[in-house]
Amino acid sequence: MKIVIIGNGLAGTLAAKALREEDKQAEIEIYAEEKYLYYPRPNLIEFISGSLPHDRLFAFPERWYGQQRIDVRLATPVRRVLPDARQVETTDGQRVAYDALLLANGASSFIPPIRGADKKGVFSLRTLDHALDILERLRDHARAAVIGGGLLGLEVARALKSRGAEVEVVEALPYLLPRQLDPRGGAILKTEMEKRGIRVRVGVATEEILGDDEARGIRFKTGDEIAAETIIIAAGVRPNLKLAQETGLPTDRGVLVNEHLETNKEGIFAAGDGVQYKGLVYGIIPASFEQARTAAANILGHKVKYEGTVPSITLKVVGIHLTSIGQVNPDGREFEELRFERPEEGVYKKVVLKDGAAVGAIWLGTKSGVNGITRAVVQKANIDKWKNELFSETFDFSLL
């Protein structure tokens, strides 16, 4: 059996690892667009901040791939899939036959239509090459701005700051982390970021990146301007859909798969940031990981179901603890929201209930109880009778 994987990000690489654990015989080949072996993308943040050296970026050493007989072809992207012939074609014209194919070609940064976004000094951050370009620019352009106050935007801002840059984050929506927080939580987080020397503006839509060929600042729709020569756009990601579409696979916002992570073409599976499952495109590691393992099992013929993933994130900004899990901004009368705050200490907690069961939570500014509440949300535990004690620092979550 020959298995071809497109993409050597987390999904492609960890699917290969799972395949090899189960099947010592199969031929496993990965075709990769990037010229580097697999590195976890969160490492790029630490690389930019200066705390992780280049040689420690990679998850597995080169010899590991040899030992595992996982054949990775770097800088050899696939340009076409020929499903009837069960072949892929690389950009250098080779045709490679497969018995099973895994699309793990992921997602790319989304660049909104901002005038001047193509100027020198404007970047996005998805790959190691992007990180290298940013560091190069930063050496003599240390005034930086980050467009987008989501998770990636805040973490990049902190990393740039650690490198010695002056940083301002600008967010178009009225509060930070619009997907993981609510307005009150966002406001408390803004103060915490500012305490750490990172300027934050919310509710400002970018109209234009100023400068001749090189970026020198941002103008907002309000007419206000700020100065910055290094600008990072962190406005979310979009699945890489071209290959799937040209292969005739059904797509919507992502590649559509069934609960076995199989597309509508026999033998073609998909996993990771490019996938849409039951209406959701997750874009996070835990989901990509579970999909990769489930797809691997199904490729080998074990009918294993993907059950979906409860989204959970932790912000990695030194000194700020934030976990957001499940539905935190519910819409509808069947939901109940409980809140607790101590803004002077940067603490904000919120739990969302549906019929007495925990379905979402925000835990900002404190670590105690975070695992308990995470577990409660994952298990949709009934917390109705603990409403009054839940936010106490000493609440015993094992009662749930």
Added chain:
Amino acid sequence: MEKYECTACGYLYDPGVGDPENGIAPGTAFEDLPEDWVCPQCGVGKEFFQKI
């Protein structure tokens, strides 16, 4: 022995369980994991882990 969580992906290292697939026996404390041990779920290094 204390449990540690990967802040990148949420993987939980439980010393009671270890990480046998990657050669780590049950009973291995987080501090005693080799320096080149990586998160079995996403591949980041030990410095991404937080005690819980």
